[in-house]
Amino acid sequence: MLQRKLNVANLNTPIQKLDYLSEQLGKNIYVKRDDYTGAEISGNKVRKLEYSIQYVFDNNYDAVITTGAITSNHARATAALCAKYNIECHLVLRGDEAIFEGNLFLGTMLGAHIHQIDSSVSREDTMSEIKEQLIAKGKQPFIIPVGASDWIGTHGYINAYEEIMNQTKVLNLHFDSINVAVGSGGTYAGLWYGNQINKKNIEIIGYAVDQNSEAFKEKVEAIIHELDSDMTDFDTIQINDQYIGLGYGKSTDEELAFYIEIAKQEGIIFDPTYTGKAFRGLISEIKQGYYDKQENILFIHTGGLQGYTEQTRHRIQQLITDQK
Numbered sequence: 001m002l003q004r005k006l007n008v009a010n011l012n013t014p015i016q017k018l019d020y021l022s023e024q025l026g027k028n029i030y031v032k033r034d035d036y037t038g039a040e041i042s043g044n045k046v047r048k049l050e051y052s053i054q055y056v057f058d059n060n061y062d063a064v065i066t067t068g069a070i071t072s073n074h075a076r077a078t079a080a081l082c083a084k085y086n087i088e089c090h091l092v093l094r095g096d097e098a099i100f101e102g103n104l105f106l107g108t109m110l111g112a113h114i115h116q117i118d119s120s121v122s123r124e125d126t127m128s129e130i131k132e133q134l135i136a137k138g139k140q141p142f143i144i145p146v147g148a149s150d151w152i153g154t155h156g157y158i159n160a161y162e163e164i165m166n167q168t169k170v171l172n173l174h175f176d177s178i179n180v181a182v183g184s185g186g187t188y189a190g191l192w193y194g195n196q197i198n199k200k201n202i203e204i205i206g207y208a209v210d211q212n213s214e215a216f217k218e219k220v221e222a223i224i225h226e227l228d229s230d231m232t233d234f235d236t237i238q239i240n241d242q243y244i245g246l247g248y249g250k251s252t253d254e255e256l257a258f259y260i261e262i263a264k265q266e267g268i269i270f271d272p273t274y275t276g277k278a279f280r281g282l283i284s285e286i287k288q289g290y291y292d293k294q295e296n297i298l299f300i301h302t303g304g305l306q307g308y309t310e311q312t313r314h315r316i317q318q319l320i321t322d323q324k
């Protein structure tokens with residue numbers, strides 16, 4: 001296990017109760033605000049990057065290459081940390097339609113070199129090519145995989161699990177489950193592994209935002225294997241893939257209407273790509289009785305508000321107008 005990390009995120013993040021929904025559903029529903037980890041670095045990715053960037057320093061690398069969708073929160077957080085620590089940053093961003101807004105805008109402003117590719121091009125091949133070019137120029141580049149979801153970054157959520165356990169002692173509370181969106185798997189992997197090594201009886205439940213449960217289970221197992229080859233029993237991994245809807249980054253009107261409703265009821269906004277889909281999944285599963293044996297339920301808000309693109313904002317405006 002890695003011991004060293006940067007300390008740049010605003011930790012501990014608060015745990016807040018959602019009063020209206022808790023009363024409505026007859027459960028205690030709490031949200032851990034990992035969207036409060038910072039501003040430029042906000043969201044879950046900074047917890048992982050605290051380890052990844054420390055690793056860059058400890059191994060004498062002087063450039064970072066990473067990848068994600070054109071709207072990637074991970075890429076933006078990486079750009080912010082690279083700017084802060086004066087590391088050359090290359091972002092391979094995939095997406096056919098690129099409007100200069102949100103994370104693309106922020107990443108550019110933070111000084112990252114943007115390599116935009118269309119969806120038919122391999123992100124990994126592009127990163128390898130950039131790596132070769134940088135080596136030829138005398139640089140020592142390090143590739144951080146998509147979402148920093150490898151054995152290094154995953155430490156961030158093993159740590160977050162410990163943080164939650166310490167908070168529950170202070171709050172005198174036992175969570176029956178911890179629920180989270182799954183995009184590249186590292187957040188889930190860290191929470192699941194933290195729960196295993198602490199031998200706690202808490203269900204760690206993931207909600208997939210693109211690939212199916214089996215693909216994510218394999219991904220999570222692979223990350224944990226890199227970390228701990230002795231771990232062989234993965235039976236308790238639970239990743240629900242029923243709430244992906246139209247696919248990665250795409251929203252139905254029903255989903256958007258749900259985010260509007262939660263915003264008005266609880267004063268909390270979930271993002272349309274990750275947390276919104278996952279939280280909608282959680283509420284829907286509670287309503288269907290899958291959480292009947294649980295009393296205290298924790299959802300981690302992993303950030304991502306920069307994902308409200310111009311098009312989605314207009315659709316929301318229209319939905320609100322239609323509701324009046």
Ligand SMILES: Cc1ncc(COP(=O)(O)O)c(C=O)c1O
Pocket residue numbers: 043044072073074147149181182183184185186187188271274275302303304
């Ligand atoms: C806002 C947000 N929430 C959740 C996730 C999912 O985390 P992970 O990639 O570790 O599965 C991501 C990234 O993929 C994200 O940007």
